[in-house]
Amino acid sequence: MRNYKISLIAAATAALTFMTSCGNKAAVDGVLSDTSGAEVVVRLLDVNKYQTLDTVKTDSQGRFTYKFKVAKNQPEFIYLFYKDKRIASLLLQAGDRVKVVADTLGTYTVSGSEECDKLVTVEKDQNDFINRFTALQARYYDLNPSSAEAAAVRSDLARQFVSYYRTRVRYVMENAGSLTTVPVLYETLPDGTPIFSQSTDAIHFRNACDTLAKIYPDSRYVKALEKEAERRFKVLAFDTQIKNAGETSFIDITLPDVKGEKVSLSDVKGKVVMVYFWAAGLAEQKMFNLDVIKPVYSDFHDKGFDIYAVSLDNDKALWASVVKNQALPWVNVCDGLGTASQVVNTYNVRSIPSLFFLVNGELVSGTGVKDEASLRAFLKKNL
Numbered sequence: 001m002r003n004y005k006i007s008l009i010a011a012a013t014a015a016l017t018f019m020t021s022c023g024n025k026a027a028v029d030g031v032l033s034d035t036s037g038a039e040v041v042v043r044l045l046d047v048n049k050y051q052t053l054d055t056v057k058t059d060s061q062g063r064f065t066y067k068f069k070v071a072k073n074q075p076e077f078i079y080l081f082y083k084d085k086r087i088a089s090l091l092l093q094a095g096d097r098v099k100v101v102a103d104t105l106g107t108y109t110v111s112g113s114e115e116c117d118k119l120v121t122v123e124k125d126q127n128d129f130i131n132r133f134t135a136l137q138a139r140y141y142d143l144n145p146s147s148a149e150a151a152a153v154r155s156d157l158a159r160q161f162v163s164y165y166r167t168r169v170r171y172v173m174e175n176a177g178s179l180t181t182v183p184v185l186y187e188t189l190p191d192g193t194p195i196f197s198q199s200t201d202a203i204h205f206r207n208a209c210d211t212l213a214k215i216y217p218d219s220r221y222v223k224a225l226e227k228e229a230e231r232r233f234k235v236l237a238f239d240t241q242i243k244n245a246g247e248t249s250f251i252d253i254t255l256p257d258v259k260g261e262k263v264s265l266s267d268v269k270g271k272v273v274m275v276y277f278w279a280a281g282l283a284e285q286k287m288f289n290l291d292v293i294k295p296v297y298s299d300f301h302d303k304g305f306d307i308y309a310v311s312l313d314n315d316k317a318l319w320a321s322v323v324k325n326q327a328l329p330w331v332n333v334c335d336g337l338g339t340a341s342q343v344v345n346t347y348n349v350r351s352i353p354s355l356f357f358l359v360n361g362e363l364v365s366g367t368g369v370k371d372e373a374s375l376r377a378f379l380k381k382n383l
Contacts, residue, residue: 026092027067030100032082035062038104040087042066045077047224053078070094074219075115075179089123091115091179118180122171126187129164134190136160161189168195172204176211182221185228202232234342250363251346255310255333258320263308263331265358271304272382274366275356277349279312280322285353289326292372296379297330303383306330312352314338357382 032038038058043050056064070076075093079086080100087102090110098116102108110116136157143150172181185205187195196204206229212222253275254264265275276293278285297307307330313319316336323332335341343349347356355366359382369375 024069024072024094025067026070026076026078026094026096026098027065028078028080028090028092028098028100030058030064030066030080030088030102032058032062032064032087033101033103035082035104036060038062038082040064040066041081042068043079043081045079045221047220050079070096071218073216075216077179077183077221089119091119115178115180118175118178119183122180122184125167129160130190133157133160133164137190161195165195169204172208176208177215179212179216179219179221181208181212182225185225199232199236202229202236205229205232237342250358250361253308253310253333253343253346255335255343257331257333258323263333265308268306268308268331270306270358271360272300272306272379273358274305274307275347275358276307276309277312277343277347277352277354278309279352280319281313281315282352286322286326288353289328292375294326294328296372296375299376300379300383301329303379305379305383309333310341310343312338312341312344312349 028042030040032040035058037060039055040058041055042053044053045051053068054066056066058064068078070093072094075091078090078092080088080090080102082102082104085104085106087104087106088100088108088110090098090100090113092098092113093115096113096116098110098112100108100110108120110120136153140150140153140157143153168184168187171184175181185196185208189195205225209222209225209229212219213226216222250265252264252266254262257263265273278288280286293307297305309328309330309332311319311332311334313334314336316334319332319334335343347354355369357364357366357369357378366378369378
């Protein structure tokens with residue numbers, strides 16, 4: 001009797017272990033029509049690139065099965081390939097078991113998962129739109145651009161785009177808790193132009209991210225979406241800044257100084273203000289500060305020369321240390337984002353050091369100012 005009880009306990013424990021193990025996995029039961037011994041490649045979408053998980057072979061009737069681990073509350077985008085052709089797209093979470101019936105041309109059906117059903121619909125809608133759009137484009141390219149027919153096709157292309165964009169916005173809003181909104185937000189035209197290409201689309205990215213982060217806080221896709229939302233909000237803020245710039249000839253910059261206090265370029269008063277992009281982590285630029293800029297600043301500051309120095313360093317502690325050790329007396333700011341800082345795009349900085357000048361409030365390029373002699377000559381001319 002005692003052995004019987006032990007056997008029951010062991011059986012129950014084994015069953016629980018089996019159920020837990022199954023709960024951490026997703027399974028795909030597939031059929032690839034008209035194949036036998038064909039290789040199906042299973043790939044995971046690792047944010048913006050594919051990661052090959054495995055290759056499975058179909059049996060004599062084209063059937064195959066694949067199981068893989070999925071972390072709890074971290075659904076994964078899984079794609080099946082036959083040779084170089086994507087034959088199925090799946091969004092699977094722990095415990096899912098789906099059935100896929102596909103052919104070698106990429107036509108497929110999925111059953112057993114609501115999220116997979118949504119993904120199928122999303123891709124179908126996208127493919128239908130792309131087919132319509134490219135057909136119109138091909139027709140337009142065969143026409144005389146100045147003809148009335150070409151003008152009508154251009155209008156039709158615009159209508160098609162606007163109409164599809166609105167359906168994508170509606171989908172994102174109506175499916176806020178579904179990870180299928182992620183690929184929708186990243187859809188593009190054949191030439192790579194994003195469907196969500198307006199700066200105000202940052203709002204859709206942020207709203208989707210905020211909702212998904214509550215449901216899937218550890219998802220790699222949600223974390224990537226959050227970064228993109230932040231990037232887009234910076235662009236939106238930049239666009240708003242331009243629209244509200246008024247009559248000034250330069251775009252203002254506001255960044256923290258070594259004390260963490262925000263200082264704007266427009267706060268720096270002087271007949272000539274040098275906007276100086278540099279990096280404290282580069283030895284030659286530290287020498288440039290001491291050998292070129294400090295002597296010139298000393299001679300011309302009282303005459304109306306000032307400096308707004310923007311560091312493109314990621315290491316703010318290093319930057320602050322250099323500013324302190326070199327006793328740099330002008331305005332020094334840094335946001336710690338390095339070359340990812342929005343100011344890099346704002347002033348089209350392609351190399352460092354880069355110099356720009358505000359002369360009586362008007363932006364002037366620093367091209368030609370490369371050493372102490374040329375800087376002195378520039379200041380003598382403009383002060």
